[in-house]
Every structure is written in structure tokens, then in C-alpha cells.
Amino acid sequence: MSGCDTLLAELGLNMERHGELVENLGRTYREKVLSQPDRPASMAYFDSAIHELHGDRIREIFEARAAGRKMIGTFCIYVPEEIVFAAGAIPVALCGGTAWSIPYAEQTFPREICPLVKSTLGLAFSDTCPFAPLEDLAVGETTCDAKKKTWDILGGDGFHVLHLPHKKTDAARRLWLREVRAFAGRVEHLTGVRITARSLGQAARLMNRKRRLLGRLAGFQRSAAPPISGTDALVVMQVALVDEPQRFCGAVARLLEELRRRVRQGVTVARPGAKRVLLAGCPAVAGNYKVHHVIESSGALVVANESCTGSRYFEHPVDARRRTRGGLLAAIADRYFRIDCSCFTPNDERVRSVVRMARRAKADAVVQYVLQYCHTYNMEAVRIAEALQRAGLPSLTIGTDYADQDTGQIRTRVEALIEGLRS
Amino acid sequence: MSGCDTLLAELGLNMERHGELVENLGRTYREKVLSQPDRPASMAYFDSAIHELHGDRIREIFEARAAGRKMIGTFCIYVPEEIVFAAGAIPVALCGGTAWSIPYAEQTFPREICPLVKSTLGLAFSDTCPFAPLEDLAVGETTCDAKKKTWDILGGDGFHVLHLPHKKTDAARRLWLREVRAFAGRVEHLTGVRITARSLGQAARLMNRKRRLLGRLAGFQRSAAPPISGTDALVVMQVALVDEPQRFCGAVARLLEELRRRVRQGVTVARPGAKRVLLAGCPAVAGNYKVHHVIESSGALVVANESCTGSRYFEHPVDARRRTRGGLLAAIADRYFRIDCSCFTPNDERVRSVVRMARRAKADAVVQYVLQYCHTYNMEAVRIAEALQRAGLPSLTIGTDYADQDTGQIRTRVEALIEGLRS
Numbered sequence: 001m002s003g004c005d006t007l008l009a010e011l012g013l014n015m016e017r018h019g020e021l022v023e024n025l026g027r028t029y030r031e032k033v034l035s036q037p038d039r040p041a042s043m044a045y046f047d048s049a050i051h052e053l054h055g056d057r058i059r060e061i062f063e064a065r066a067a068g069r070k071m072i073g074t075f076c077i078y079v080p081e082e083i084v085f086a087a088g089a090i091p092v093a094l095c096g097g098t099a100w101s102i103p104y105a106e107q108t109f110p111r112e113i114c115p116l117v118k119s120t121l122g123l124a125f126s127d128t129c130p131f132a133p134l135e136d137l138a139v140g141e142t143t144c145d146a147k148k149k150t151w152d153i154l155g156g157d158g159f160h161v162l163h164l165p166h167k168k169t170d171a172a173r174r175l176w177l178r179e180v181r182a183f184a185g186r187v188e189h190l191t192g193v194r195i196t197a198r199s200l201g202q203a204a205r206l207m208n209r210k211r212r213l214l215g216r217l218a219g220f221q222r223s224a225a226p227p228i229s230g231t232d233a234l235v236v237m238q239v240a241l242v243d244e245p246q247r248f249c250g251a252v253a254r255l256l257e258e259l260r261r262r263v264r265q266g267v268t269v270a271r272p273g274a275k276r277v278l279l280a281g282c283p284a285v286a287g288n289y290k291v292h293h294v295i296e297s298s299g300a301l302v303v304a305n306e307s308c309t310g311s312r313y314f315e316h317p318v319d320a321r322r323r324t325r326g327g328l329l330a331a332i333a334d335r336y337f338r339i340d341c342s343c344f345t346p347n348d349e350r351v352r353s354v355v356r357m358a359r360r361a362k363a364d365a366v367v368q369y370v371l372q373y374c375h376t377y378n379m380e381a382v383r384i385a386e387a388l389q390r391a392g393l394p395s396l397t398i399g400t401d402y403a404d405q406d407t408g409q410i411r412t413r414v415e416a417l418i419e420g421l422r423s
Numbered sequence: 424m425s426g427c428d429t430l431l432a433e434l435g436l437n438m439e440r441h442g443e444l445v446e447n448l449g450r451t452y453r454e455k456v457l458s459q460p461d462r463p464a465s466m467a468y469f470d471s472a473i474h475e476l477h478g479d480r481i482r483e484i485f486e487a488r489a490a491g492r493k494m495i496g497t498f499c500i501y502v503p504e505e506i507v508f509a510a511g512a513i514p515v516a517l518c519g520g521t522a523w524s525i526p527y528a529e530q531t532f533p534r535e536i537c538p539l540v541k542s543t544l545g546l547a548f549s550d551t552c553p554f555a556p557l558e559d560l561a562v563g564e565t566t567c568d569a570k571k572k573t574w575d576i577l578g579g580d581g582f583h584v585l586h587l588p589h590k591k592t593d594a595a596r597r598l599w600l601r602e603v604r605a606f607a608g609r610v611e612h613l614t615g616v617r618i619t620a621r622s623l624g625q626a627a628r629l630m631n632r633k634r635r636l637l638g639r640l641a642g643f644q645r646s647a648a649p650p651i652s653g654t655d656a657l658v659v660m661q662v663a664l665v666d667e668p669q670r671f672c673g674a675v676a677r678l679l680e681e682l683r684r685r686v687r688q689g690v691t692v693a694r695p696g697a698k699r700v701l702l703a704g705c706p707a708v709a710g711n712y713k714v715h716h717v718i719e720s721s722g723a724l725v726v727a728n729e730s731c732t733g734s735r736y737f738e739h740p741v742d743a744r745r746r747t748r749g750g751l752l753a754a755i756a757d758r759y760f761r762i763d764c765s766c767f768t769p770n771d772e773r774v775r776s777v778v779r780m781a782r783r784a785k786a787d788a789v790v791q792y793v794l795q796y797c798h799t800y801n802m803e804a805v806r807i808a809e810a811l812q813r814a815g816l817p818s819l820t821i822g823t824d825y826a827d828q829d830t831g832q833i834r835t836r837v838e839a840l841i842e843g844l845r846s
Contacts, residue, residue, distance in 0.1 A: 110801045110822070112535075142589045145568045148768045149802035161768060163590045166565045171601050172586065178594050345571045345584060373796065378533045379572035399533070 004055040007062060011133040018128045022054050024100040025287055032289035036229055036296070038269050040262065042255040043232050049239040049251075050286055057242065058130045061090055070136040070191050075120065075147060077241075077308045078164055078339060079139045080332045082318060083184050085203040085245070087191040092131050093241035094138075096120040097287030099402035101128065109153075114371045115401040116285065117146045124154070137190050139183070143343045144376060160186050166343055173337060180333040200328040204320035206245055213252040214240060214314035220259045222303045222361035227262035228255075229269045230279065230302020231292040237309045238286040275300040275418050278363040280354045281381065282371040283308035291369050291398060294407060298414050304361035306354055307369070312339050342376035350380065351387045358393050364421045366395040367414065394420060427478040430485060434556040441551045445477050447523040448710055455712035459652055459719070461692050463685065465678040466655050472662040472674075473709060480665065481553045484513055493559040493614050498543065498570060500664075500731045501587055501762060502562045503755045505741060506607045508626035508668070510614040515554050516664035517561070519543040520710030522825035524551065532576075537794045538824040539708065540569045547577070560613050562606070566766045567799060583609050589766055596760055603756040623751040627743035629668055636675040637663060637737035643682045645726045645784035650685035651678075652692045653702065653725020654715040660732045661709040698723040698841050701786040703777045704804065705794040706731035714792050714821060717830060721837050727784035729777055730792070735762050765799035777807050778814045787844045789818040790837065817843060 009015050029050065049057070061071050070089040074081075084091040096119025104122035105113075123129035140151035141162040151161050163179050165172035184195050193199075214237065220226060221233050236255070240248060262268070277295055279302045284292060295302055305311065316338045319331040340350035358366050366388050368381045381397045388395040396417045398410055432438050452473065472480070484494050493512040497504075507514040519542025527545035534541075546552035563574035564585040574584050586602050588595035607618050616622075637660065643649060644656050659678070663671060685691070700718050702725045707715060718725055728734065739761045742754040763773035781789050789811050791804045804820045811818040819840045821833055 108805060110798075110805070112796055112801065112822070113798060142768060145766070145798035146802065148589060149765070149799055152769050153802065153805055155769060161590065163588065163592065163595060165586065165588065165598070166571060167584065167586045169586065171598050175588070175594050175598050342572070343568070345565060346575050346578060373535060373798070375533075375536060375568035375796070375798070376572055378535065379569065379576065382531060382533070382576060399535070 004059060007059060008054070008130055011062075011130065012127065013130060013133070014127040017126050018054070018130070021098065021100055021123075021126075021128045025054075025098060026051075028098070028287065028289065032293040033231055033235060036231060036269075038267070039232060040228055040255060040258045042251070042258045043235065045251040045254070046232075046235045046239045049243055050235060053242060053286065054130055058134070060244070061092070061131070061134050064090060065134060065136075071131070071134045072187070072190075073131060073135040073138040075139070076141045076143055077313050078141050078143065078162060078336055078341070080180060080183065080336055082200060082203040082207050082332050083180070083187055083195065083329075085206065086195045086199040087187045087193040089136075089187060089191050093285065094120060094123075094129065094131055094135075095283070095285040096123045097238075097285035097402070098123075099404070101126055102402065112373055113146045114373045116283070116371055117150055119287070119402060121150065121154075137186070143341060144374065146373070164343065166345055168337070168344060173333075176337050177330060177333040180336070181329055184329060195325065197323060197325045197328060200325060200332075201320055201322075204318040204328060204332065206249075208317040208320055209249055210240065210245055210252075211314040211317055213249055213256065216256055217252065217259075218304065218311065218314070220256070220263070223263065224362075225263075225266070225268035226270055226301060226303060227259045227268055229296055230277075230305060231289055231296055233302075234284055234289065234292050234305065234309060237305075237313060238284075240313065241309070242286070270301050271299060275364045275421050276303040276362060277301065278304045278306060278354070278358040278361055278366045279310070279369055280306035280357070280366055280384065281369040281377045282374055283310075284369070285309060288402060290400065290402065290404075290407065291367070291410065294411050294414055295367060298411060298418060300414070300418050303363060304357050306357050308341075311357065312341070342380040347380060351383055354384050355387050355391045355393070358388070358391070363393070365417055366393055367417070368395060368397040370397060370399040372399055372401040427482060430482060431477070431553055434485075434553065435550065436553060436556070437550040440549050441477070441553070444521065444523050444546075444549075444551045448477075448521060449474075451521070451710065451712065455716040456654055456658060459654060459692075461690070462655060463651055463678060463681045465674070465681045466658065468674040468677070469655075469658045469662045472666055473658060476665060476709065477553055481557070483667070484515070484554070484557050487513060488557060488559075494554070494557045495610070495613075496554060496558040496561040498562070499564045499566055500736050501564050501566060501585060501759055501764070503603060503606065503759055505623060505626040505630050505755050506603070506610055506618065506752075508629065509618045509622040510610045510616040512559075512610060512614050516708065517543060517546075517552065517554055517558075518706070518708040519546045520661075520708035520825070521546075522827070524549055525825065535796055536569045537797045539706070539794055540573055542710070542825060544573065544577075560609070566764060567797065569796070587766065589768055591760070591767060596756075599760050600753060600756040603759070604752055607752060618748065620746060620748045620751060623748060623755075624743055624745075627741040627751060627755065629672075631740040631743055632672055633663065633668055633675075634737040634740055636672055636679065639679055640675065640682075641727065641734065641737070643679070643686070646686065647785075648686075648689070648691035649693055649724060649726060650682045650690055652719055653700075653728060654712055654719055656725075657707055657712065657715050657728065657732060660728075660736060661707075663736065664732070665709070693724050694722060698787040698844050699726040699785060700724065701727045701729060701777070701781045701784055701789045702733070702792055703729035703780070703789055703807065704792040704800045705797055706733075707792070708732060711825060713823065713825065713827075713830065714790070714833065717834050717837055718790060721834060721841060723837070723841050726786060727780050729780050731764075734780065735764070765803040770803060773803065774806055774810045778810050778816070781811065781816050782814070786816065788840055789816055790840070791818060791820040793820060793822040795822055795824040
């Protein structure tokens, strides 16, 4: 047993199953990420960060907790990280991206629930999630039916549920602001740390920096001859959700530096004539590279990603110029309320945004990625496909889970789409 | 063509398809409702009302509109009928309960959506819903992911979406009150009729009377030797959602009178030793008798129905003693906010309510009815099954759509449940 394994065993993980999980994640990562040709050397940091989610990052959080900091588990990008950091706590996204854990959820949960929720629950139920024993508070939200009811089942005092409204009216905005304030109160209560204008402003500037850097990465992705693959950009996003932000920003800055050099030297990951794809829809959290891999190993390139592990995470800075705690909390509430999750009705902003992103990235086609049984993205895909058609942009909607069984079928559909673009 | 068919053709229905639909609905009704032995004679009114949904009821609404009244289509029992009636408008529930129309929805909509939503959309898309051409306003709500996104697709100016929050906090309650007030404003604008304390009070008393009568019917259902089947009680509920309320109340009063006579004469629909079942979960709207029929044709009796076409519709009167328009609107908002739909988190009230209803009805077992892909009832079923187990009540969860393919399988499971109760 390595040092980290000793720690994980002490934390009460089922080490046999955890070994299986890590082996499984490692294999997927080798096959779908490490196998890519011409990767930027600076991706080494992010590869390592993904790997150390079951190692050094756990130790780091374990030690931070020993020093009095709290860890807060999250399942959605609507949870304002600024508030968590302002109280000196550590937010970690706990969404599961692996098919491996799903059978553990299906023992007690309905099967007809999206793979992300089942994978997350399966990690909890199989005692293999290394963050679970370190979690001082879990934060759920009311985004979708499946997640909302998950909190009921997992719930209790260790769960805080953010009430996200589903219309963007003024009344809904006020409710959301109240929720954001209440969350700040809950975090203060948990940590014993008073959130101030100063700490909140610092956290907002740090998160804005992270967003800016990720925005620049997206800029490289959508350039004429992208120096980085969509799969690698996804890995960076996945690390953003779990990593220590200062260090993460440094690593992204180094990556951007390398990408700048690549552009100067004319190095691109795009094969000649490669078709450009905007991937839009559901998130692909750590462990999940399925659709990115199919698209990019079919000779096309993901030049933009409209998702919670893409543009939805880094768009719109917080107005960090506000000087008071209340003003900053309001600015934070505003920023998060701009996220155009499909849980909103109506959601015309998102329909327009997908078309705009596709044009901006000079995408040849759009692939809508819908996690199986995710009703809101699945149904919104109908409207978006219509809007894309009106805009003269070919599109394809892929509804799938985390299993590999349908990969061949998806590949056939993606290849047909790409083939159609050539003719 | 009958006189009504001429009207339907003039309204622009596809008469060939409509003929198919009516034949299909008629066959289902004969097989699953009319085939029951020992039905109360007063059910004739309700049988006819279901039949006349494609005949006299259409003519009645057509004529009311010609006289200046408005028709408002609804899809959920969260829509306050008091407000609609207070403005002299006519609310009609438009949810589809037939498998016949589903293929028309699946031509453009995702398949993995609950059958109720697909059936509803299919009726609209196939031009066979006789109410659609008469509808002056449709009212959607944000209860579940699938319905919420349906309004996006069907939406437009003819759609009003009630924003139902998903937590029962004070802030959520205020938002809901605002929504109820805004809905009253929208209905006033549509009808040109000012809703007053007087008209609202009258409507509230009428709706309370309807609720009281339906509550008494439920009392007969749960008596020791029920004089009416669960399937017939369901038919009464289905009619409640679409019928003219004064006439409906009169018909229910006559039915209750007959049931009283039956009890005095010792007439019961329960076969000796019949096991008593509480059916809990999703609604079964007009056209859908599938699970009721399986249970009752397996020799058990549905003695209580916890659903939107059951207790959720008639529980909790509006406090009609309030004297002002504002006071009455607040009382209406309160009443509807008490409904314990699975869209809420947490939803402990419902978990407790199911156990309480089962005990009150002296149910031998509970069958949880989940429409396929309805995440909230599906996931809440896990918690409810646990609570029932703690209470020593056997239960079974049936997840199904409107098709008949799995009826044999459901029958086997229900019979096994009943068999288990005997041993």
C-alpha cells in the first residue's frame, strides 16, 4: 500500500473496490485522453491532477481539514464558489463520470435516471468516493428532477439545498438572491468564518481570473488551426472543478503560454481538412470522455463546448468592483443567475447562445450531447436543432449513457455527419 | 356524420384520425370500465361524461364561447380553478391518457419522456384534441422537467406558465402567491372580467363543495365493504377535471346517495376476502385505467388513491371565509401550495401522508404507480417504500407507460403481491 492508500483505508474506503475503480478510470483515461497525438506538454499537470483525485488531492484536503478548513461537496456549477472560498473552505465537485459505479446505485435506485446522478450515487454507495469522508457539507440544488430527489434520499443535516427557480422573472431573481445570502450564512455557520467584503472580493477576483483563463483557452480552441484538442480542453475544465484555484490558474497560464508558442510555430492538432464541431448540452465530468473521443477520433475537432464543463462554467465574470458584502453577494447572485441551464423556461438565451457560439467558432456542425434520461437537455435539443437548421448549421443529437456498448453506433452517426459535411 | 362530428370537422380536426382515437378510447373504456360487475347505476352519468368529451361537452364549450366565455386549458392540478371560474371562464384539463396518440409525439419529440406528456402532445400534433381549437389560453407550470420544457416548445403568447417553486420555504410561498396573483391578472385580461371578492368567494365555495363530495366518495371507497370500485372512483375523478362543476356536483351527490343505499343493503363490489390496496403516485387521466384494472381484475380492490386524480385533487379546502379579493387569493395560494407533489424537496409530508392514508383505508398493501420516465415519483418511491416497510405495509412499485405490452408482467407482479398477503 502506498502512503495515500493507507490514508484512504483509514478514511474507511472499500479498498478492493477502490482499486477496481482507479484501474477502470486509469484505463479509460489512457485510451481516450493519453492516446491522443501531439498533446501540449503542459497537459502533464492536468493529467496528474486527474490522477491525484485519488491521491495527493485527497491528502491535501485531509491536511487542510486537520488545519481547520472545511470541505464542501458540490454537484452543480450553480453553487457559488466565491462564497465557499471567502470562508476559507474548499469546494469540490463530486459528480461521477464513470460507468463503473452505476451498478451500485441501481441496487436501490431506479435505473431510468441519468448516468451522472447514478454514477455519483454509486460512488457514494460503493464506499469508493475518496472525498465523501472528508465532506463537511454537501450542497445540492433544484436544477433537475433527478438531482432534486437525490437530495431527499441522501439528505439530512449535512445537506444544504439551493433553491434555484426555473423562470428568470424579477420575483425569481429575488428568491435566488435570498438563497445565495442564506448559503453564505450556512457556510459562515459551518466554518465559523465571517464572510467579508474583502474576502468575497478576493474570491471573486480569483474566480474571475480562472474564468478569464478558461475563456482564453476556449479562444485557442476555436482558432483557425487549434493548438489543443477538445478532449484536452475538457480535461482542463474537469480539473477546474476540483483543484486548488491559485495553482490551477498557474497551470492554465503555462498551458496558454505553450499554446501561444504552438500557434507561432504553426503546430496544430487539427488534421488537414478536419471538420469543426461545437459540442453542446450536458456536462462531461471527470471520467467521461466518451463523446469527445468519438468525435475527435473520427477526424473531426471539438472547437467549442457549450456545457457545464465548458462555456457555462466560465462565461460571465462576477462584478468584483462592488465594495460591500451585500453588493458582492448580489453581484454573485446575478452572475450565477445568468447561467443558461436547460432547467429554465423559457430558455431562449440558450437557443441563441448555441447558434452564436457555433458561428463564432466557425463550426461546420453541432453535436448536441444529451445524457440519457436528462429531460431538459433532451427536450431543449428539439428547439436548438430547429434553430440550427434555420441558421444553416447541420446538427446531430446524441443521447447516451456512460456505457461503451453504443460507442460503435455513435461513431457511425458522427462519421455520417462528417461525411455529409464533405459532400 | 352526426351533428357533433360536423362541429368537430368545422373546428379543423382530422376526422379520420379522430374517428380512430374515439374508437380506441371506447374500446379501452368498455374493456376496463364497463366490463366491471355490480357497478352503481349512477355511474351512467360519468360514463356518458367521458364519452361526451368528444361530443356534447365540446358543443357546450363551443356555445359558451359563442356567448363570450373563454376556455382555459390546463395540464396540472396546481392551476387554481377558482380563479378561472371567478372570471366566468371554463377550465378543462387537457392531459392525454391514451397510448393511441403517442406515436404522433414521438415523430418530433424524444421517446424517453413520460407517456402523459407524449400522449398530450400527440393529441395536439395529430389534430385530434377537440378542445385545442376552443382554447383561449393554455396554462402550463414548472412542476416537472418534461412538462416545463413542453411549454417551451408549444409556447408563445397563448401560453401562461405558472412558476411553481420546489421548496416549501417562506420565500417560495411568497413567490407562489405572486404567481397566483399574476395568473388572476392574466385571466382578467383574457376575459375582460374583473375578479372580485364575491366571484372568487363563490368559486371557492363551489370548488370546496366539489372537494367535499369527492372526499365523501373516497370515504365510501375506504369503508369496510366498499360499494364502489377504485376504477369507478377514478372515472369520477377524471370527469371532475373537465366537467361543468355544478352539474358534476349534482351527479356526485346522486352517486353518493346510491352508495349510501348500497351500504344499507349490504351491496359491495368487494369479493369475499378481497385484499385492499392503496394506489399511490402518478395520475391516471381520462383514457388510462391500466393499473387500476390490473389490480381490480386480479381480485383486489383499490380502496384509496393517492394521486392528482385522487386525494391530491380534493384534499384541503380553500378558506372561503376571507372577505377580500386579496385575502381570497392568498387563501387559494395557500391551499394549492399544500399539494404534496413529488416535485418538492424535501417532501416528507407526502411520505407521511401515504403511510397515513394506507392505515386509514386499512390497506393490506400499497402499489406505487410511476409513469415511465417520471423521475420525481420514481425516486420518491424509494423513500416511500422504505417508510411503508418500517410501517409493516407490503408494497410494490410499478413503473409503466400506457401501452398494453407489459400488462401481463404487471399482473404477475400484482398477483404475487396479493398471494403474499394471504400467506
